[in-house]
Amino acid sequence: KQEVTQIPAALSVPEGENLVLNCSFTDSAIYNLQWFRQDPGKGLTSLLLIQSSQREQTSGRLNASLDKSSGRSTLYIAASQPGDSATYLCAVLDSNYQLIWGAGTKLIIKP
Amino acid sequence: GAGVSQSPSNKVTEKGKDVELRCDPISGHTALYWYRQRLGQGLEFLIYFQGNSAPDKSGLPSDRFSAERTGESVSTLTIQRTQQEDSAVYLCASSSGPSGADTQYFGPGTRLTVL
Numbered sequence: 001k002q003e004v005t006q007i008p009a010a011l012s013v014p015e016g017e018n019l020v021l022n023c024s025f026t027d028s029a030i031y032n033l034q035w036f037r038q039d040p041g042k043g044l045t046s047l048l049l050i051q052s053s054q055r056e057q058t059s060g061r062l063n064a065s066l067d068k069s070s071g072r073s074t075l076y077i078a079a080s081q082p083g084d085s086a087t088y089l090c091a092v093l094d095s096n097y098q099l100i101w102g103a104g105t106k107l108i109i110k111p
Numbered sequence: 112g113a114g115v116s117q118s119p120s121n122k123v124t125e126k127g128k129d130v131e132l133r134c135d136p137i138s139g140h141t142a143l144y145w146y147r148q149r150l151g152q153g154l155e156f157l158i159y160f161q162g163n164s165a166p167d168k169s170g171l172p173s174d175r176f177s178a179e180r181t182g183e184s185v186s187t188l189t190i191q192r193t194q195q196e197d198s199a200v201y202l203c204a205s206s207s208g209p210s211g212a213d214t215q216y217f218g219p220g221t222r223l224t225v226l
Contacts, residue, residue, distance in 0.1 A: 004153065034214075044202065044217035089153065098170075099144075099215070101153035 002027045002094045006102035014110050015082060021075040021105045023090030028068050031093040035064050035075050038087040038104065047088075048075070080109045113137075115218035117203050123224045124193055132188040132221045136205030144204045144215060145178055145188050154202065160186060193225045 003026045013019055023033070035047045048057045048064040050073070056065040063076040077084060087104040094100050116135045124130050136143050145157040156170040160180040171177070175193075180186040190197055200222050204215035 036217075044204070046214050046216070049214060091154070098156050098159075098167075099154070101146075101155075103151065103153040 002030075002092065002100045004090060004092055004100050004102040006088075006090055006105050008105060009103065010106040010108075012108040012110060013080060015080060017080050018076065018078050019080055019107075021077070021088050021090075021107070023073040023075070023102055025071045025073075025092050025100070027094065028071055029095045030068065031095075031097070033064075033066055033073050033090065033092045034099075035062075035073075036089040036091065038089055044089065077107075082109045082111050085109045115203055115205050115216050117201075117218035117221050119221060120219065121222045121224075123226065125226050126195060127192055129189065129191045130193055130223060132190075132201050132223070134186045134188070134203030134205075134218060136184070136186070136203070137207075137216055139183075140205035140207050140216075141183055142206045142208065142215075143180055143186050144206075145186070146202045146204065147172075147199045148202060148220075149199045157188070157201075190223075193223075195225045198223055198225045 005024045007022045030052055032049055032051045034049045036044045037047055038044050048059055050057045050066040061078040066073045085108050087106045089104045090102040091099045118133045141162045143160040146154040147157055148154045158178045159167040175191045178188045200220040202217055202220045204217045206215045
């Protein structure tokens with residue numbers, strides 16, 4: 001059974017710092033991995049989608065990597081801003097075409 | 112509308128009552144998903160609709176849960192005889208493709224509280 005774990009559960013850093021969020025999954029048989037952002041009272045926003053054949057994806061200050069063989073992904077945020085404060089969720093699309101979700105990392109960027 | 116909408120945004124009900132949650136997907140999206148998110152936990156898949164195919168109900172936690180979708184438009188998730196354990200945020204998502212490999216667009220969710 002696929003399980004997705006995100007570490008840390010919460011992170012608080014000063015504005016301007018670079019940071020890394022971690023996601024691990026137990027079964028390497030995935031089609032893709034996605035990183036989402038969740039803001040209170042709002043829906044989820046898809047940030048980056050990495051296909052299983054890809055190693056990384058970049059969007060602005062965000063870079064996501066995927067090491068399928070070791071079951072790991074990282075989301076790198078450069079030059080963090082207070083507006084980056086949110087919960088970041090990682091999800092893998094498993095062999096049954098279902099999205100399996102991590103519990104998220106709550107990120108707080110202090111001005 | 113431009114995005115996925117859900118109603119109501121908040122629902123408080125008494126244990127044992129039935130509730131109905133609504134989702135309006137993005138126009139033209141053939142796939143629609145329902146998820147549940149309990150406090151401090153990740154999302155749990157509930158049900159998946161794709162076009163006119165039979166829905167994937169494998170995530171529904173009990174027979175108290177059911178969902179319908181009219182063609183490729185509105186979907187309703189019904190919870191009968193609600194229990195306190197049903198308290199959660201219920202999220203709906205839609206995507207344009209026939210499989211979960213396509214980006215899912217999420218609604219704001221319905222926060223359900225069962226007293």
